[in-house]
Amino acid sequence: MSLRPDAILEVDALERRFDVSAPWLNRLIERKPRRTLRAVDGVDFIIRRGQTLALVGESGCGKSTIAKLVTGLHAPSGGAIRFHGDRDRLQMIFQDPYASLNPRWRVGRIVAEPLRTLRPGTPEAEVSARVDELLRTVGLSPSDGLKFPHEFSGGQRQRISIARALAGEPEFLVCDEPTSALDVSVQAQVLNLMKRLQKEMDLTYLFISHDLSVVRHMADVIAVMYLGRIVEIQPTADLFASPLHPYTRLLLETIPDLEAPKRDRSPMGGEVPSPVSPPPGCSFHPRCPLAFDRCRAERPQRRPEVHDRRVACFACEETADV
Numbered sequence: 001m002s003l004r005p006d007a008i009l010e011v012d013a014l015e016r017r018f019d020v021s022a023p024w025l026n027r028l029i030e031r032k033p034r035r036t037l038r039a040v041d042g043v044d045f046i047i048r049r050g051q052t053l054a055l056v057g058e059s060g061c062g063k064s065t066i067a068k069l070v071t072g073l074h075a076p077s078g079g080a081i082r083f084h085g086d087r088d089r090l091q092m093i094f095q096d097p098y099a100s101l102n103p104r105w106r107v108g109r110i111v112a113e114p115l116r117t118l119r120p121g122t123p124e125a126e127v128s129a130r131v132d133e134l135l136r137t138v139g140l141s142p143s144d145g146l147k148f149p150h151e152f153s154g155g156q157r158q159r160i161s162i163a164r165a166l167a168g169e170p171e172f173l174v175c176d177e178p179t180s181a182l183d184v185s186v187q188a189q190v191l192n193l194m195k196r197l198q199k200e201m202d203l204t205y206l207f208i209s210h211d212l213s214v215v216r217h218m219a220d221v222i223a224v225m226y227l228g229r230i231v232e233i234q235p236t237a238d239l240f241a242s243p244l245h246p247y248t249r250l251l252l253e254t255i256p257d258l259e260a261p262k263r264d265r266s267p268m269g270g271e272v273p274s275p276v277s278p279p280p281g282c283s284f285h286p287r288c289p290l291a292f293d294r295c296r297a298e299r300p301q302r303r304p305e306v307h308d309r310r311v312a313c314f315a316c317e318e319t320a321d322v
C-alpha cells in the first residue's frame with residue numbers, strides 16, 4: 001500500500017545486519033560470542049517521482065548498503081522497500097567508472113549492452129544509431145564508441161557510465177558517489193549533465209554522497225545519516241538555512257566557503273563509534289555538545305507522519321517546527 005500517490009520509492013524501517021563474527025573455530029577457542037554489525041538500522045524515507053533524494057554522511061554510515069538494498073544487491077534483514085516503478089528500469093551509477101566499465105570492451109558495446117538486454121532482437125543498425133545518440137546526449141561523440149575505456153579521462157568515463165545507464169531506459173537511478181573520484185571542475189560538469197538529463201527524461205534519483213556541497217544543487221530533499229540511521233531529513237533549502245541536528249551542523253561547518261551565516265563553531269571531535277557496538281541512547285551523544293541525560297539513555301525517534309522534515313534529536317526537537 002502506498003502512503004503517497006506521487007512516491008516512486010518508499011523505504012520503511014529498513015535494516016541490514018552483517019555477521020562479522022570470527023570464524024567458528026576461533027570463537028570456540030577464544031570463547032567469543034557472535035558479532036553483528038548494524039549497517040542500516042531502521043531507515044525510512046520516500047522519494048517522489050522526478051525528484052532527487054540525497055543520502056549524506058561520513059564513510060561507513062550505511063549509504064552504500066542502502067543503495068545495494070534498493071537495487072536488490074543485498075536482501076534486507078528487516079523492514080520494507082516498496083518500489084512503485086518498473087524494476088527493470090532501475091539503474092545504478094557507481095563511484096568508480098574505472099572499475100565498473102569492462103576494460104576489454106569498446107565503449108559502443110558497453111553502451112549497447114543494456115539496450116540489447118532490454119529489447120532483444122533489435123536490428124543492429126537501430127542499436128548503433130541509438131548508441132550514437134546516447135553518446136551525444138552525454139556530451140561525447142559517436143566516434144568515441146570505437147575506443148576503449150582507458151582512452152578516456154575520469155569525467156568522460158563517468159559520462160560513458162551515464163550513457164550505459166540511460167541505454168536501459170531508466171526511470172529511477174541510484175547514484176553512489178558518482179562524482180567523488182573526479183576533480184571539482186569536472187564534478188560540476190557531470191552534476192550539471194545529470195541535472196539536465198533528469199529534467200529532460202523525468203528521472204528520479206537516489207543520490208549518495210559524503211559531501212553536502214555536492215548534493216546542494218542536486219537534491220530536492222537531503223537525508224543525513226549517522227551510524228546506520230537517518231538523523232535528519234529536510235528539503236535542501238531548509239536544511240542549509242536551518243539545520244536542526246547537531247551532526248548536520250557539524251557537516252555544514254566542514255564545508256569551506258559556505259555563504260551561510262557563521263554559526264557558533266563548537267568543537268565536536270571524536271570518532272564515529274563502531275556499528276558493532278553503538279553507544280546506548282542516541283548514537284551521536286558521545287560527540288554532541290547538546291547531549292543531556294535522556295540522550296544517553298533513550299533513542300530519539302523521528303516522527304513518522306511528516307515525511308520530508310524530521311529530526312531525531314531530543315535537544316533540538318523542542319525548538320524545531322517538525
Ligand SMILES: Nc1ncnc2c1ncn2[C@@H]1O[C@H](COP(=O)(O)OP(=O)(O)OP(=O)(O)O)[C@@H](O)[C@H]1O
Binds near residue numbers: 038057060275
Ligand atoms: N558485506 C559486508 N560485510 C560486513 N560489513 C559490511 C559489509 N558491507 C558493509 N559493511 C559495513 O557496514 C557499514 C556501512 O557500510 P557502507 O559501505 O554502507 O557505508 P557508506 O556510508 O557507504 O561508506 P563508504 O562511503 O565508505 O562506502 C560499515 O561499517 C561497513 O564496514
